[in-house]
Amino acid sequence: MSHPVLHVDQVTKRFGGFTAVDNVSLTLRPGERFGLIGPNGSGKTTLINCISGALRSTEGRVTFDGHDVSTLPAYKRTRRGIARSFQIPRPFKSMTVLENLLVAIDFAAVGHGLNARQQESEVTAILDKMGLGSKTHVLSSQLSQVELRKMELARAVASRPKLLISDEAMAGLSSSEIDEVLDLLIALNKDGITIIMIEHIMHAVMRFSDRVLCMEAGRVIAEGAPKDVMANPRVQEAYLGV
Amino acid sequence: MRGNGFWLAAAAFISAAYGLTVFATNDYVFFAGYIILQFMVLATAWNILGGYAGYVNFGTNAFFGLGVYTAVFMAKAFGAPLLLQILVAGLVGAVLGFAVGLLTLRMHGIFFSIATIAMSIIIETFIINWKFVGGASGVQLLRPPPTAPFDSYIRMLFVIAAVMVVLAVAVARYVQNSWIGRGLRAVRDDEIAAECTGVPTLQLKLLACSISGFFLCAMGAPAAMYLQYADPASAFNLNYSVSALAMSLIGGTAHWIGPLLGALLLASTQQLLTVTISSEVNVLVLGLMLVLFVVGAPDGLIGLYRRFFKPKSSDPSGGSSAP
Structure with missing residues (x-):
């Protein structure tokens, strides 16, 4: 087995007396499609905040690509190849779609030494792939919800990630839009990007994931093949209360 | 890029300022003009942190006052020439910007602004209690003779301020158009x-705070010799903070030309009112204009211009990148 792209080792995150993530471990192989599920407030977003560096874990270690990144600030983790989208889109509102992506290229892909023209052609290529080609020069504050979701993924891709974390990129979208975003994620995965998908839309998770992990109240309650996890009585109880 | 155009305009600006010192007969032009140029630098420098990064610094007066007193100290202790006073004040400002940034830039929004006010009170208190630079009662300064080719000190200060405007704007423009911006x-x-x-x-915030601090503080240095007097109450006057902020907002914070225009408009009006009506009215005008613009044109003069002439454009620099 090739060495893991991400190894989360017994990570705990406490906010004062509240334990949001409790002793969670997981290992991702390169190129894997990983689904992270769990009811609201179960600690999914906190866990990926600890992985991406938006929060620092209270205990435990995060190893990425063979290096311990537990103490690195978020921007350094992004430069190493961890990119993410946000549950509620966070575009740079005063900028066009093009400029949003250029931020990622300027700062995250900093070592690639592209000149201005190469940068723009790379952005154009990413936007075309994402189906946002016609929006290149539109202000990001004028995008629709699905376009914002796609732009966030495009901005993440522009930082040339090895691992992409998609935090509910499909929330609030129509079913055809969900399929669009799902196809995009699968296409990105085919390009070799390992993907963690957090999602409440079960058929999307089932279709997408090689492996699923379910959290409840900060703990891992099930992990394995999507079908097995969904059949797990504890998962059903957590979700449906039956 | 319009790079050459900018430098030509800058050269023309300095030449015009120098030409004025040769041909104008009335010294008052330079007393008033110096103040306008001073506020152009302050607003431009303030905007690097306050406009580009959105961190509203209420401590402009702290930087400015510290610049004044760096000049006083350098003049009293070492008899340093004016240019050295300005340079040292700039460096002190950059260090202060960095240090204050380190302490306060982890705070956001209003909390950062309050912290900068606290900083200015601390620095002013320190100066009030420092006897060597005059303490609370202030200190008189004697101007040395002007350096050739100038035959009047105020005319020399006027040209120096014009050069500082060009330097501050050039740096602000570079920051805006580069990856830093x-x-x-x-x-x-x-x-x-x-x-x-x-x-x-x-x-990035620390860098912006240091650059901003450099120019805010550097611009304080010549003010000591401009007034030939320094006292804490006027050097640390909150008016500097309010003016720098108001001028940037009224001009528009998204582009380097905004603070420049705002300062030109407001400082000229204030100078005019000071002479024609009274020096108290000019503060009132500042407040009124600020209210008018915040309500009617929240993006300042730049926003007005874009609304009427260039709909839909977002980036004045053209979106190119200069790493």
Whole structure:
């Protein structure tokens, strides 16, 4: 087995007396499609905040690509190849779609030494792939919800990630839009990007994931093949209360 | 790029300022003109942190006052020439900007602004209690003779201020159009998203705070010799903070030309009112204009211009990048 792209080792995150993530471990192989599920407030977003560096874990270690990144600030983790989208889109509102992506290229892909023209052609290529080609020069504050979701993924891709974390990129979208975003994620995965998908839309998770992990109240309650996890009585109880 | 045009305009600006010192007969032009140029520098410098990064610094007066007193100290202790006073004041300002940034830039929004006010009170208190530079009662200064080719000190100060305007604007323009500016805009729009997109937010803010501090403090240095007197109450006057902020907002914070225009408009009006009506009215005008613009044109003069002449454009620099 090739060495893991991400190894989360017994990570705990406490906010004062509240334990949001409790002793969670997981290992991702390169190129894997990983689904992270769990009811609201179960600690999914906190866990990926600890992985991406938006929060620092209270205990435990995060190893990425063979290096311990537990103490690195978020921007350094992004430069190493961890990119993410946000549950509620966070575009740079005063900028066009093009400029949003250029931020990622300027700062995250900093070592690639592209000149201005190469940068723009790379952005154009990413936007075309994402189906946002016609929006290149539109202000990001004028995008629709699905376009914002796609732009966030495009901005993440522009930082040339090895691992992409998609935090509910499909929330609030129509079913055809969900399929669009799902196809995009699968296409990105085919390009070799390992993907963690957090999602409440079960058929999307089932279709997408090689492996699923379910959290409840900060703990891992099930992990394995999507079908097995969904059949797990504890998962059903957590979700449906039956 | 319009790079050459900018430098030609800058050269023309300095030449015009120098030409004025040769041909104008009335010294009052330079007393009033110096103040306008001074506020152009202050507003431009303030905007590097306050406009580009969106961190509203209320401590302009702290930087300015510290610049005044750095000049006083350098003159009294070492008899340093004016240019050295300005340079040292600039460096002191950059260090202060960095140090204050380190302490306060982890705070956001209103909390950062309050911290900068606290900083200015602390520095002013320190100066009030420092006897060597005059303490609370202030200190008289004697101007040395002007350096050739100038035959009057105020005319020399006027040209120096004009050069400082060009330097401050050149730096602000570079910051705006480079990757630094793009990063600062990302910080202003959404700091968490910026950090997660690879932007070293704290470092960029510290850089902006240091550059801003350099010019705010440097511009304080010649003010000592301009007035030939320095006292804490006027050197640390909160008016500097309010003016720098108001001028930037009224001009528009998104582009380097905004603070420049805002300062030109407001400082000229204030000078005019000071002479024609009274020096108290000019503060009132500042407040009124600020209210008018915040309500009627929240993006300042730049915003007005774009609304009427260039709909839909977002980036005046053309979106090119200069790493």
